Amino acid sequence: MVNDDLAQIFSNMSAYMEMQSDQKAFFRSRAFRKASEVISKFPYDFADPQWYTDIEKLKKIEGIGQSTAEHIQEYVKTGKIKDYEKMKKESPVKLEELLKIQGIGPKKILKLYKELNVTDIKSLEKIANKGKIATLEGFGEKSQNNILESIKFAIINKDRVSIATAEAIITPLLLYMKQDKNLTKIEPAGSYRRKRETVGDVDILISSKDPKSTMDHFVKYKEVEKVLGHGETKSSIWLKSKIQVDVRLVDVKDFGSALQYFTGNKEHNVKLRNISISKGYKLSEYGLVDRKTEKPIESEDEKKVYELLVGHYIVPELRENLGEIEAAQANKLPNLITLKDIKGDLQMHTTHSDGINSIEEMAKKGIALGYKYIGITDHFGKLQIANAISEKEFSKYINDIRKADAKIKDIKIYASGEIEIDKDGNLEFDKDALRQLDYVIASVHFSTKMAPVDMTKRIIKALKDPLTKILAHPTGRIIGQRPGFEFDYQEVFKVAREENVALEINAHPMRLDLNNELVKMAVDLNCKIIINTDSHSIHEMDYMRYGVDVARRGWLTTKNLATAEDLSL
């Protein structure tokens, strides 16, 4: 959505301003930051004419004034903001790139540039490896190591975008491709089809009655920045949104085996090919053929390829060579959950803390999604920036939820709160207040660099508090920005099971935490898993599907999917 791009741009402009030292720039920086926050949470698409064409309407949004409103208009119309382009051009450093490194911000970047001539990640890494950062005033040995570690993480995650971003880019491209009347089949493949949490290049498989004209149509897509390759069976484009898309054209009769091949992953395919050999076949993107007679067995229908080789169809989400092939052979594939199995959403924020919609609005959205219940979980205690609920504000908070619950008949509204687990593993809020809630959702936001053994103790203690019913975003990772903190997952999961605490899959596309591997571990340990969106607005409640994708990739069935009843709410 254009809002996400705008939010990112204003956040970057804020950083550029912060690099200047005068008072005026300081407050401009704050204004940009505020605008970025407001835009990122805004529930309607600015690209919709009813918003961007009406400057007075834009200015009514808190935090957006004349200048920001004009910038929004400019961006929707032209795809660029001149002031921002100017900032980028005039800056001696690649700020956007360097800001991805944890622990350094505009001020430190400026210092690194002035003292050591650091201009991008590459020069930063070089200087850090030479040990020069540790000698700089305000930096030290630890800062240097943290920078190096963060660089490694940033490099690994370079050029990958979240599944939600990829989806927003690919969906209109698929629609555009379908306008071509010669196109007979189209299906995205690769990690995108497997619903991986991040996507590098996107592979799309197509068939056409007229390959040449369909490929011409593809490379003429209006979002193309550069055509990287243009042939009759394979073309590649680099989109303005900085993502590469490869299209492969195959004969309709080979579509199934080609789709199988290009969906992967690699290890899964290797194993499948070995199985085909042992059965006297040969499997490639051109079909399943008899090894001796070279006679084609099956090529058009992917499902049949699987049924012939391993007995049952394996859905793309499971194709990671994590036991799915053996499970298919033994007729023990899990009956994976689907979005329809989700009966409610037990983590969301409202205007009582840092959300932008009211309790009633969230409830109505819940009804529209067909939910039986929702849980309001505003921030409590110390998180001042999140406008957390203080002990003084508590009674109004809980009363408001009870009132809304009494008023709105078609959905149950639970009263809860997202409570910080302090360094020692205690829930950081007045216990008498917490007891009035229907449940407590506990999570870690601070002091995340603890030794794993201490973090394990800390979380376990919180799980053993009888008030805790859900452990939210257990590892705290933010995709592409920071890895999760480490602890003894098995140990923590076992305690969660014993204490009947559900482990959360946070469905926000930047979190997806637990990830699929940890979901599988938790499922194997027979833990209860809950999927919540952690929404800060009604439109984020639609993120549930990303959480369901992770759950499916983690082999989750309804047996281990927690409901309100399971948590005895």
Add this chain to the structure above:
DNA sequence: GCCGTTTTCGGCCCGACTGTTTTCAGTCG
């Protein structure tokens, strides 16, 4: 740059944490 007046200027969110210091600046949420 935004906002709200005391209406065209003056004030603007804040606490914890980290790594660096020995009282603090920068970062983060």
